[in-house]
Amino acid sequence: MTEKQNVPFLEVRDLVVHYTSEGKEIHAVNNVSLTIEKGQTLGLVGETGAGKTTIAKSILRILPEPPAHVDQGAILLEGRNLLELPAQEMQKIRGKRISMIFQDPMTALNPVMRVGEQIAEGVALHEKVSRAEAEKRAQEMLEMVGIPASRYRDYPHQFSGGMKQRVVIAMALACSPDILLADEPTTALDVTIQAQVLDIIKELQKKLNTAMIMITHDLGIVAEVCDHVAVIYAGEVVEFGNLEEIFDHPAHPYTIGLFGSLPDINSDVERLSPIAGMPPDPSNLPKGCAFSPRCPYATEECSRQKIGLDKIDGTHLCRCINRGKEE
């Protein structure tokens, strides 16, 4: 693999995705652009329905089409547009160069297939190895995520939730992918198990120099594992920056609102300051800034036209025209 200069490892460029449901157009992803480099972790933060999972699924090209439809944009892996690849080519990338950890391990595993075989299946498909070698690799992967290889022939129902999620992680990492898409990988797990699983992911990422996109609604997880953060609201990136930029100097009113809504374990607040109102209906997004109907700082200008994602400083970007005028 030749390292090309100035070409990001993975770039999502101007992606637009909509779903059609009951005759209505649901605008799930609206002009999202992101880049990520090898070994780095990008956090996608946002609430239910913000479009985080749709972005990840577009990268892997596993959106159900229809009802989903990619209207425009490009997914560039080392400069090559994945959206234009023939299906067969994409098949080779999926699970090999890019893989995904799904949110719910109960539905991501095949209940009637032994867990070891589920891991070996991907290895056999992507690597030119014998059956025995694939099996051996699968056993190593199990050990790597802390499950004894002797449980190779067990079925998913014989594992606890945390162990099932570790099987899913082993599966996603079996072919040493360059990019890992982790979609709320620990949401279904208890905190002590979550700590174990996050630790395993981080360790393996370091070892394999994998780039990772971590999708989560938990800002605590972002703080612990990510290098950069993209805050997603109504299918748009409303703020982007590195950890310090987002956590020390949140700029977008939505990001500030998210921090205010969060009971913090390190401080005592009598009352939380929630964001007023509800997320917008994605089939009928407000004109201009999608957050303006809930925004305490909104002016008339906010709903007049599309707001650009402007640079604040460093890598810090924010989609707000009233920034700094809050006080």
Next chain:
Amino acid sequence: MSTPLIEVKHLKKFFDTPKGTLHAVDDVTFSIEKGKTMGVVGESGCGKSTLGRTLIHLYESTDGQILFEGGDITHVNKKKLHELREKMQIIFQDPFASLNPRMTVEETIREPLELSGKFKRNALMEETERIMDMVGIDERLRHSYPHELDGGRRQRVGIGRALALNPAFVVCDEPVSALDVSIQAQVLNLLQDLQEQSGVTYMFVTHDLSVVKHISDHICVMYLGQLVETTSSRELFERPLHPYTKALLSAIPSIDIHNRKKRILLQGEIVSPIEPKPGCRFAARCPYAAEKCHQPQELRELEKGHFVSCCRVEEIN
């Protein structure tokens, strides 16, 4: 110290399963003061929901004692239970599963008022409106069905129904776990406001430690059916004593990016609560486990109001 509203002594709730007896709640003792919030935390399967449900007689307890307003309610007849239901209520995690899909918002909130027989026709309407207003449900939604509401509003209906008859005690069973953070904050504030207005006592069951810290006066930490530590919320977060509590608190991902805390990573898996061996159930994962941990443990008051169930607690702290 004022008199407790509810007192639980050596409460046990076992379930018979094909594999043996499941010890969901095993010898739990604590009390909740009137007008306060007791948080109950623990991971899935620790018995926290079963504990809440046993307290309000959704389950019959296997052994032990429950005192409510000073009276023994461990065993009650149907008539007494009917009276108790007015005073003890529950808010469930998933309002979509707990609300009747074929009843409108108005009908759902009015039903408990009707059943109480305390309201005449006109008063019934007025009271229903008052409750809708109290929990922040817009007047125009009165004829909506649960599926037409978003999660936050559905939960407001669940809260309205539970608080309709002004109960003294409400078990909140993961009431905000299914909600997004911005909506979660709205509902937590609502619960706090309602407590200030009515003086209701909450038992707040959750796996979310940030939420429990925010809302509780006192906290019980449970592990596999056993109460491992209980004290005031402040004390628990400042000075956790039980090894499990310490690990649990250290595992919470923190948004403080400058002060990284040291994490206690636990090894091993949670043991089965079916036919458990005597002794501390956390011992299998505990970094300090010793021989004597396999003896039955006793909940001891180490400092005023700070109870811990660990025989090695003095050695390790």
